[in-house]
Amino acid sequence: xxxxxxxxxxxxxxxxxxxxxxxxxxxxxxxxxxxxxxxxxxxxxxxxxxxxxxxxxxxxxxxxxxxxxxxxxxxxxxxxxxxxxxxxxxxxxxxxxxxxxxxxxxxxxxx
Amino acid sequence: xxxxxxxxxxxxxxxxxxxxxxxxxxxxxxxxxxxxxxxxxxxxxxxxxxxxxxxxxxxxxxxxxxxxxxxxxxxxxxxxxxxxxxxxxxxxxxxxxxxxxxxxxxxxxxxxxx
Numbered sequence: 001x002x003x004x005x006x007x008x009x010x011x012x013x014x015x016x017x018x019x020x021x022x023x024x025x026x027x028x029x030x031x032x033x034x035x036x037x038x039x040x041x042x043x044x045x046x047x048x049x050x051x052x053x054x055x056x057x058x059x060x061x062x063x064x065x066x067x068x069x070x071x072x073x074x075x076x077x078x079x080x081x082x083x084x085x086x087x088x089x090x091x092x093x094x095x096x097x098x099x100x101x102x103x104x105x106x107x108x109x110x111x
Numbered sequence: 112x113x114x115x116x117x118x119x120x121x122x123x124x125x126x127x128x129x130x131x132x133x134x135x136x137x138x139x140x141x142x143x144x145x146x147x148x149x150x151x152x153x154x155x156x157x158x159x160x161x162x163x164x165x166x167x168x169x170x171x172x173x174x175x176x177x178x179x180x181x182x183x184x185x186x187x188x189x190x191x192x193x194x195x196x197x198x199x200x201x202x203x204x205x206x207x208x209x210x211x212x213x214x215x216x217x218x219x220x221x222x223x224x225x
Binding site for chain 2: 004006033040041042043044045048056058088090099100101102103104105107
């Protein structure tokens with residue numbers, strides 16, 4: 001079992017650009033959640049996808065959007081990047097509302 | 112007041128010490144309590160998962176939940192240098208929409224010195 005995988009591992013963008021991050025859930029899991037973790041902080045919930053729909057959303061602007069595919073994999077898109085978007089972006093998968101398992105994260109740096 | 116409070120530390124202990132990590136919370140609807148371990152530049156790894164009050168032991172780790180005091184703890188016995196990491200508490204309960212969302216503490220940084 002490969003567990004939760006994320007790509008890319010690292011990414012460097014400039015202000016105003018757009019970025020897409022990808023996540024493949026653990027085998028058998030149908031729910032994907034995305035988190036932003038700034039240095040020295042706990043993860044901040046962005047949104048959760050289930051059955052290809054956004055089920056819950058945290059306090060993030062519309063610049064943050066996502067998608068879930070029929071195979072349960074997911075993408076996180078961020079438009080009009082700001083310096084403050086620099087963080088570790090974590091994907092977690094679960095079976096419905098059960099315990100979440102995290103991927104290694106994508107470290108995004110915005111210059 | 113934040114829903115979950117966790118002392119960020121840092122906490123530094125000698126190898127072999129007993130470590131106590133704690134979180135307090137304000138939402139009495141929380142029913143599921145988790146401890147995650149996060150090594151530098153890695154994703155969080157689930158350590159312990161408990162439902163409602165009581166103790167749960169797994170090897171050198173013991174998770175304790177006191178719902179009456181809204182207080183949870185993680186104890187690490189015979190701590191090892193490999194335990195050096197950030198420990199995050201997380202908890203959840205069902206909201207009005209029957210959805211569950213994890214609420215996280217900030218994490219406590221632990222260093223175990225050889």
